[in-house]
Amino acid sequence: MSEWRIKLYRGKYAAVRSVNGATERYSLRTADYAEAQRRLIDFQLQPEGELVRDLMAVYLADKRKTAIRWKDLDGAWKQAEPTFGHLRPDQITRDLCRKYRDMRYAQGRKPATVRKELETVRAGMFFSKSGRAAIFELPPQPKPKERFLTKEEARQLVKAARPFPHIRAFIVLSLTTAARQSALLELTWDRVDFKRGRISLSLGDDLDETRKRRAEVPINRRARLYLEALYRARTCDYVIEWGGHRVLSVKKGFKAACDRAGLEGVTPHILRHSAASWMAMARVPMLDISKYLGHTDIMVTARRYAKVHPDYLRQAADALEW
Known part of the structure; x- marks a missing residue:
């Protein structure tokens, strides 16, 4: 296993290392090299397996065995991962959830879709004791459709x-x-x-x-x-x-x-x-x-x-x- 190093990837710096011939990469979410160096230090101080993406991997692996619509959960996490995956659970805040909500709304997503994505992340965090430091704020539950056929x-x-x-x-x-x-x-x-x-x-x-x-x-x-x-x-x-x-x-x-x-x-x-x-x-x-x-x-x-x-x-x- 090699040491973490900084590498430019798709316009932003990432922490990269080699493990058993495979490359592990976590985005540092900045294009500024000096800031990337500071974030790499913070990143290396985080305990192994305690990132949101690691906890979500455990949760989703369990749901693939028990949930009928586990593919929906996978799809929701695919959308949320770029925002939450690199964080520790305690770094998920109401303010971050609001920013995520506003970003998804700007992309044309409906409140029910955004709520489902955040609910998936919340369920993944609450699945593990180490994830319960996360604090969530969800869009309001959409009103049920009143339409029915005559x-x-x-x-x-x-x-x-x-x-x-x-x-x-x-x-x-x-x-x-x-x-x-x-x-x-x-x-x-x-x-x-x-x-x-x-x-x-x-x-x-x-x-x-x-x-x-x-x-x-x-x-x-x-x-x-x-x-x-x-x-x-x-x-x-x-x-x-x-x-x-x-x-x-x-x-x-x-x-x-x-x-x-x-x-x-x-x-x-x-x-x-x-x-x-x-x-x-x-x-x-x-x-x-x-x-x-x-x-x-x-x-x-x-x-x-x-x-x-x-x-x-x-x-x-x-x-x-x-």
Whole structure:
């Protein structure tokens, strides 16, 4: 292992050394050589393995074993690493988080995206005791989207998706099961019980505890019609398939169907939101809606959907009659 030395890299100085024939490089984040020398001294005083990038490496390695959407975490850290990676945890401050937020906003990123990136860094630091000296400030949580489909819009969307059978199947099953996109795309035929009239959205494996909870839901009339047709035409184990293979994403096909139907501001997740809203407007009890959605806390359901219930605050309003 060689000693650290200063080397110019892409217009800025970096601390560089050779370890077992491989080069390690950490940016000193300055183009001034004298300042780089001072920063190199500070850098060498830091304990090995205590930089933010080292702690994040441990956290992400663990998440690759347990998290379904670990690639999202990797992507978030890829954006945040140039700002935070070379620091010690105690050098992460509210002011630095604000600077990062403003920089990402200037790059055109949405508050929800920036919040997710900072949440990823925060989770990585709190994963280790040595990372808990970091202090974070996150952009405010974005307001939930209020958009949901009317049943007429849903019929238009299904009709527009006829050229894309897998997209049409996804739309219908989303609206009849209120399942999350990931749960439907992972659904296999062994968890569709036509005899009992039930669909188990849970995978039933060792990772179930790390996922958002998934429910077992009844098969209604419309869902059964589509499922029976899909079962007769099946060419693989997955319910949502295309060309004999599991569908990994419906993003492009779903957008094409929305464009054909003339619907704006509609995403795949809005189908789940629409299904829950329809149940609330039909006066389905909040507890039943909560179980259908797989929520672990009925208050989560009530905060989102109670306001579309026809009787929302009606008793309170009636009490004010005089």
